[in-house]
Amino acid sequence: MDYEKVYKILKSIPKGKVTTYKAIAAKLGISPRFVGYILSKNEHPGRYPCYKVVRSDGYIGGYTVYGKNNTKTRNIKRYKLLMDKIKLHGYKVDKAFIIKEL
Numbered sequence: 001m002d003y004e005k006v007y008k009i010l011k012s013i014p015k016g017k018v019t020t021y022k023a024i025a026a027k028l029g030i031s032p033r034f035v036g037y038i039l040s041k042n043e044h045p046g047r048y049p050c051y052k053v054v055r056s057d058g059y060i061g062g063y064t065v066y067g068k069n070n071t072k073t074r075n076i077k078r079y080k081l082l083m084d085k086i087k088l089h090g091y092k093v094d095k096a097f098i099i100k101e102l
Contacts, residue, residue, distance in 0.1 A: 002028060002030055002034070002038060003038050003041075005028050006024060006028065006035060006038045006039070007042070007048045009024050009027065009028075009102060010048045010049055010050060010052065010053070011047075011048060011049075012102075013049065013052045013099065015084060015085075016084055016085050016086065016097065017052070017086075017097055017098070017099050018052045018053065018054050018081065018086060018093055018097055018098055018099070019052065019053060019054075019098065019099040019100070019102060020032075020053065020054055020055065020056045020098065020099075020100060021033075021035045021036050021039075021053055021054075021055065021056070021061070022056040022100075023056075023099065023100055023101060023102050024053065024102065026101075026102075027102040032056075035053070036061075036062075039053060039064070040062075040064040040069065042064075045065070049080075050063075051063055051076075051077045051080045051081060052081075052084075054093050054098065056100075057092075058092045058093045058094075058095060058098065059091055059092050059093075060074065060077055060078055060081065060088075060091050060092070060093065061074075061077075062074060062077075063076060063077035074091070078091060081093065
């Protein structure tokens, strides 16, 4: 049941914005780590844009693609954020682009 709720939130994140694992967790009353776990199991990243979820300190965090989470997949996440016009400082999202409360 938490999976569908998390995926629904993903679809509600506006273009040009991101949110945090912590914000999603607070909204649903679950652990931020569980949010990360759910996102790592996302089989439809085109439909449910899990790349739009970052750590609460602004760093982009990991990105699981086809069961892999490594430097290459993290760079894919970074690229997707840049294509959404999210301002980054290295691997950290500018705080103006982060939705901290849902």
